[in-house]
Amino acid sequence: MQAIDDLVSASGASVALLLNLSGGKDSTRMLGFIRQHFPTVKTYAVMADTGFEHVKPVPAVDWCRQLAAGFGLPLTVVRNPNKTYVVMVRRRGMFPSAQFRQCTSDLKRGPIQKFLRTLPEKVVINCMADVLQKAGFRVAVLRSTVATDKREAWYEKQLKEGVEVVICHPRLVETGLDLLAFPTLYFYETGYSLHTLRQASRRSWRIGQHLPVRVKFLAYSGIMQETCIRHMGKKMLVALMMEGKFSGEGLQSLDAKDEDPDSKVYVYRGGKRYSLELQK
DSSP states (O other): OHHHHHHHHHHGGGOEEEEEOOSSHHHHHHHHHHHHHOTTSEEEEEEEOOSOOOOSSSOHHHHHHHHHHHTTOOEEEEOOTTOOHHHHHHHHTSOOOSSSOHHHIIIIIHHHHHHHTTOOOOOOOOHHHHHHHHTTOOEEEOOTTSOGGGHHHHHHHHHHTTOOEEEOOGGGSSSSOOOTTOOEEEESOOOSOHHHHHHHTTSSSOTTOOSOOEEEEOOOTTSHHHHHHHHHHHHHHHHHHHTTOOOSSSGGGSOOOOOOGGGOEEEEETTEEEEEOOOO
16 A cells, blocks of 8 residues: 555656446445545546346446445446357357356456556556566566557667566567567466467577577466466467477476367368367
């Protein structure tokens, strides 16, 4: 809480807080906590409508709007424009499980993140950068505001200024960059795009690299992060098998079993779809 106070004092009106308000007791209590301890900070209450919310005794959107109004805030409702909960279940032929919560990743987190990128506030709270700086590292953060054709020059400038660690989203470096000066890559979020993961993880393993290259993945065990990283390992293993590459090392070695239907690779021939699955 002290860190937020310091950030607000230093940045003033360019800082805002955003809360995912579902209408349940946990998010409502958190909203009350924020308004009690940070009453002067700009706060956004956002509800992610999955398209399958309760309508009785009170529609979910109306209920969340009443809760937000009770704390003096308007409610912003966001949705996935391409599918609802019912559409997702029909496409997959199964309900989301406690292990693979696609309703959260596809219908809540994605739309909220899109809304977050439209906000006028300029300060993004990056806890990782703060921790590294306090540990004595010189840190820079590459943001999407740096144009694609300017990113190589941006990296060269950071190196001249003595930067030791660069933090960025994998999509910002997935193509067109040779990060020879950064042979060690840490992923503390992988996302679900195998193409982005494979491209970004090879940015320092390029022609001309003379240093040992290490790629590491960080995740807390027992939560969605572990589920995601195991899921990506399975997808990586199947992709490598299709390319004729067999390896028991790296991310693809996390889990040998194939229990998630999303880790299948589908091949289309003559208008028919065939699935390639791992065999024990």
